[in-house]
Amino acid sequence: MRKLTSTNYLNEISLKKYCNAYNSLLLFHGRWKLPILFTLMSNPVYYSEFKKVLPDISDRILSKHLNELVEDKLVQKEKTKNSSLYTLTTNGTKLISILLSLSDFYESMR
Secondary structure, eight states: OOOOOHHHHHHHHHHHHHHHHHHHHHHOOOHHHHHHHTTTTTTTEEHHHHHHHHSSSSHHHHHHHHHHHHHHHTEEEEOOOSSSSEOOHHHHHHHHHHHHHHHHHHHHHH
């Protein structure tokens, strides 16, 4: 449980209130969210296919991150008879182009 009066907590509340860049970064914060998003970059992916592409991710974390990405409207989930199919939303596609630009920026700084 977080201490609600800690300086760290209060700073985070302030950042969330006044900094849209910080809020944007929170959308893909998490070890596996970027690999999940980049996996979806070219094609829709069934849940079971994520495990083939990202074999080290646990089912719990994969499910958690996918649900968060759906909740944040970056990924769309379509339930099929036996599985769930995930695709990028329009906002997810916009985020991918931003992430690719960030990657190019980092590469130019090296």
